[in-house]
Amino acid sequence: MTREPTKTGNHPRKETDMASNAEGPADLRAWLTGCVAQYLRRPETEIDPTVRLADYGLDSVYALALCGDIETHLDMRLSETLVWDYPTVDELAAHLEELVAAQQPAGAR
């Protein structure tokens, strides 16, 4: 996706000490589940990764905030409508896995 061209490079800093794209698929899925649970103020055990987030009441603009959190967590720029297009925890985790894998330099794999 295209973003505003920045004149002097407004790249986000590493905003969290958790930022790491070395974690495995299970970690990412668990992190996402925790994140969604926080948004909904519900225990993680109640979040079914196959249920659409909108069915939990996570509406369109709310989903933008989640996208910002994922960007910060993975230290990646993402399409802001990501959560609309991958509307469950499982679909999101699988898609993010692919993006993270594609980003790793070949030697690191």
Next chain:
Amino acid sequence: MTAPARLDDLERLLGDPADDGNPIGNTAVLAADERDEMFAAGERVLDEYCLNAEFVPRRYGGRLAGADDLIQVLRTVFRRDPALGLGYGVSSFISSVNVWASGSPEQARWVAGTLLSNQKIASAYHELAHGNDFSRAEFAARPQAQGGWRLTGRKEVVTNVKRARGLVLLARTDERAGSRSHSQILVDKQAVPARAIRDLTRYPSVGMRGVQLGGIEFTDCPVGDEAVVGRPGQGIETALRSFQLTRTAIPTMLAGVLDSGLRLTLDFAAGRRLYGRSVADQPEVRRLLVDAYLDLLICDSLGLVVSRALHLLPGQTSMYASAVKYLVAKRLMDAMHQLSLVLGAHFYLREGRYGIFQKLLRDLAPAGFGHAARVACLGTMLPQVPLMARRGWVNPDPAGPDLFRIGEELPELPFDRLRVSAGGLDGLVGSLTAAADQIVGDSPEQRRLRLLAGQFRAELGDLAEAGAALHPGDLGVDARVEVLGLPARYATVLAASACLNVWLVRGDGPAWVVAALDRLARSIGRPGADRGDRYREPLYQELAARHADRRSFDLSRRVLPG
């Protein structure tokens, strides 16, 4: 033709509103309002001018280039009759932006041709049961096995739905919940079977009384695949992107209402003597007038800067547009209410020289809820606050100075580059810091401006801290009142940046900008400038001089007819 030349043409066609002999003047406008009718003579003049061409991008044969020019032209209409502005004009503007943003070239050409032949296109989003929550819309388009769609459902309280040639309908195209379940459907009412659509009765209203608010019901109405605007499921995204233009432009056009309100109040205050002196000489009256003048300049600065940002920083305007809708609508309504206190009983009369004031006041009210309610705008901004707090509000890059050069040539509106989220980028806030650094020197004004800029930087620091500490559960529709205060305060910081930067590139005298920043700072509980009130008397003199010269009170200072 440049915007000022177009504006002069339109001003000439519409003439002096205060002239009783003018068939397009206040007397005729009021008479139409009393009959709950659209102002027919005004509509004929706008047909002659082809106002709709202002909404059509140049590439499709219209006159739309810079959003700031569009606002100036429409303000000329809103200054006289907001019902004409909405009911003749901007309802077609609202529907057309969906098509410019996401429609096919064929759809865009059809919309352009319809508008350029003085026909209307209604924006049919609203369902009474769901209000601003259009993601809950029930109006359904169901895909057919053989291709095409069938439309079923009702749209209610929709401007011009009955007389419009075209409709842009927001329809559910997927039964599942989510943000990919809706689409805009473009319908030519003459091309669908008459039995499949039915007009609902008109909704009478308090203000905008002439505007034809109606409803429509579709029953199993067939349309082709080519009726869908963009991809099926793209509707929420198209709305959130393209309405950034309308949410910025329409409130800023409505500043014309306050411009007229100020003129009427000055006419009244200058001509009326009470207790042995002119009303205009009473300090309290001058205070109210100067406050209203400052609010007009604040609204104009923020609205026009954001309208330019749509061209120059299109990825960043999702928060800005909602901030305009929130802040400008409120300041305009509050200022008109304050002016009504000066007019006293005269604002309550529906005829005579000041009779138009009560109509302007009533017609302005939809600024607070029409298209999107002010509080809904805050709710739309809130989910972006945490990311802004982490990125955009900590040493952001400034925007280039072109952002603040009102009326200067702009690149074509890049509808395809408008984004639903700013992704934590904030050039307008960056420009606040950059502007503050440019104010060097030791005059009292420069010292006060530095002091005021410092207060907005401190505010931004507080916002960043509070925003970063927000719990994700605080961001939804049930957000606490103080949490919704964060985007509201942010809108005030944006307004301060717009005023300061517009002033810097214009090279005006400093009175207005010191007083405007002082007013904005106090509105968010900051101390303001030491003795900021010393600028009030020179501002009153400036206001009175513009009134005497028959100039507009907004940034353009245009000479008005009459």
